[in-house]
Amino acid sequence: MEYSPENSHRGPMSADIPYTDQYRIINLPQRHRVASGFCRVTKYRRCRVCEKPDWCGYTTDEQTSICMRISNGSKGISRNGGNIFHHNRLFLVANHRPNRRQALPPIAIVPIEIRNAVYEELFRRSPVLRYYSQLIDGPNGLLSRGLCQPEIQNYGALPRTHKERASLARALNKFVMLRFPMYASRRTHAAIVGVPGFWQDDTGNVQLWKPRNYNIPLLVIPYRDDKGRIQACQLRLHKSEVSHSQKKYRWLACPFPFRGASSGTPIHFTFKPADLPPVKTVVITEGALKADILVSLRPKAHVVATSGVSCSHAEIIHAVRPYNALIAFDADYKTNPVVARQLARLIAGRERDIVIHQLSTTTKIVCWQTGKGIDDAVLANSPLETMTILEWFSTLEGKILAEVKRAWNEANYHPWISLIKK
Numbered sequence: 193m194e195y196s197p198e199n200s201h202r203g204p205m206s207a208d209i210p211y212t213d214q215y216r217i218i219n220l221p222q223r224h225r226v227a228s229g230f231c232r233v234t235k236y237r238r239c240r241v242c243e244k245p246d247w248c249g250y251t252t253d254e255q256t257s258i259c260m261r262i263s264n265g266s267k268g269i270s271r272n273g274g275n276i277f278h279h280n281r282l283f284l285v286a287n288h289r290p291n292r293r294q295a296l297p298p299i300a301i302v303p304i305e306i307r308n309a310v311y312e313e314l315f316r317r318s319p320v321l322r323y324y325s326q327l328i329d330g331p332n333g334l335l336s337r338g339l340c341q342p343e344i345q346n347y348g349a350l351p352r353t354h355k356e357r358a359s360l361a362r363a364l365n366k367f368v369m370l371r372f373p374m375y376a377s378r379r380t381h382a383a384i385v386g387v388p389g390f391w392q393d394d395t396g397n398v399q400l401w402k403p404r405n406y407n408i409p410l411l412v413i414p415y416r417d418d419k420g421r422i423q424a425c426q427l428r429l430h431k432s433e434v435s436h437s438q439k440k441y442r443w444l445a446c447p448f449p450f451r452g453a454s455s456g457t458p459i460h461f462t463f464k465p466a467d468l469p470p471v472k473t474v475v476i477t478e479g480a481l482k483a484d485i486l487v488s489l490r491p492k493a494h495v496v497a498t499s500g501v502s503c504s505h506a507e508i509i510h511a512v513r514p515y516n517a518l519i520a521f522d523a524d525y526k527t528n529p530v531v532a533r534q535l536a537r538l539i540a541g542r543e544r545d546i547v548i549h550q551l552s553t554t555t556k557i558v559c560w561q562t563g564k565g566i567d568d569a570v571l572a573n574s575p576l577e578t579m580t581i582l583e584w585f586s587t588l589e590g591k592i593l594a595e596v597k598r599a600w601n602e603a604n605y606h607p608w609i610s611l612i613k614k
């Protein structure tokens with residue numbers, strides 16, 4: 193497959209991108225490499241444009257980078273709003289350092305039924321309630337964020353030590369063998385391998401998450417699908433355990449270098465669309481924890497969440513298609529052009545979807561004065577204001593306005609034309 197913005201799927205961060213295809217090509221001579229998909233950058237293979245270990249992507253043939261941060265000198269815009277850079281061969285030869293440990297076929301993710309059962313059992317055996325003082329109570333605890341008690345029972349935690357997590361992994365491996373014996377008997381790896389987060393070390397022992405110890409247990413946040421099943425989980429590391437440049441929220445998955453399955457970047461539902469009639473209103477936000485907190489504070493809200501502003505736009509747009517949408521992304525779009533651009537792309541994508549499907553659903557933007565996320569605003573009793581797309585657009589200025597205009601021009605979406613006509 194040749195790369196072009198048209199066949200780029202939805203960019204490096206989308207859920208269904210076969211980025212693990214890199215395993216198949218990485219040790220082949222240059223002439224054998226064929227582009228067959230995308231890879232996400234990692235700390236083992238950083239972005240060749242901005243040199244950061246996250247957010248950006250590249251084609252498996254190493255010919256093209258999609259940088260989410262730097263636009264200077266790019267050859268165009270990919271479908272996920274990233275900047276396209278083509279590399280020449282010389283650059284590739286000089287920079288290509290294959291990691292021998294990655295030269296094996298990727299681990300396929302297990303079916304949703306097994307993933308859901310394993311994560312439910314993980315939460316049963318290692319509930320967040322076990323770490324009340326560290327994760328629930330206190331200044332950064334779930335209660336202070338606004339998550340209510342019944343919802344807290346649906347959250348898990350990973351023990352601090354590598355050893356305790358390995359013991360959980362063994363127990364859950366047995367659980368899969370007992371609960372899904374037919375499935376387990378067909379596996380060439382341990383039964384649990386293929387559930388993101390689990391992997392098998394060189395001596396055959398099953399492991400859960402990375403082989404290191406933490407000072408504080410890790411919160412496990414479920415990402416539920418449209419039927420309420422846990423399709424993947426995110427971890428929240430305590431802020432004392434991550435450096436300034438590292439992310440606090442991580443997918444529970446260890447594809448590199450431990451050879452576990454990748455989680456993809458699924459979206460999270462706080463409700464079952466089958467139970468919610470069309471033309472009701474759904475809130476779109478960023479992060480499953482935020483979505484759950486919002487529902488705790490406003491029990492009538494129906495919320496879907498992406499794992500990040502640039503992730504899974506197509507999935508979100510599909511999920512909210514029958515509904516009126518309230519987009520409630522974090523307030524940092526007001527100061528961060530990169531975030532503003534992603535918000536603009538989502539709006540343009542949603543509006544295009546409405547036109548294509550000839551719908552009469554509405555799209556509004558939620559704004560507030562206090563706090564970063566909508567959950568912070570609701571918790572602080574800050575009034576929520578909903579704006580039409582044009583009202584929102586008219587509040588923008590400077591770099592943010594320019595970035596939104598640029599994104600909408602690229603998407604061939606021009607809502608201001610109707611403004612001029614009026």
Ligand SMILES: [Zn+2]
Pocket residue numbers: 239240241242243244248258259260261262
């Ligand atoms: Zn980059």
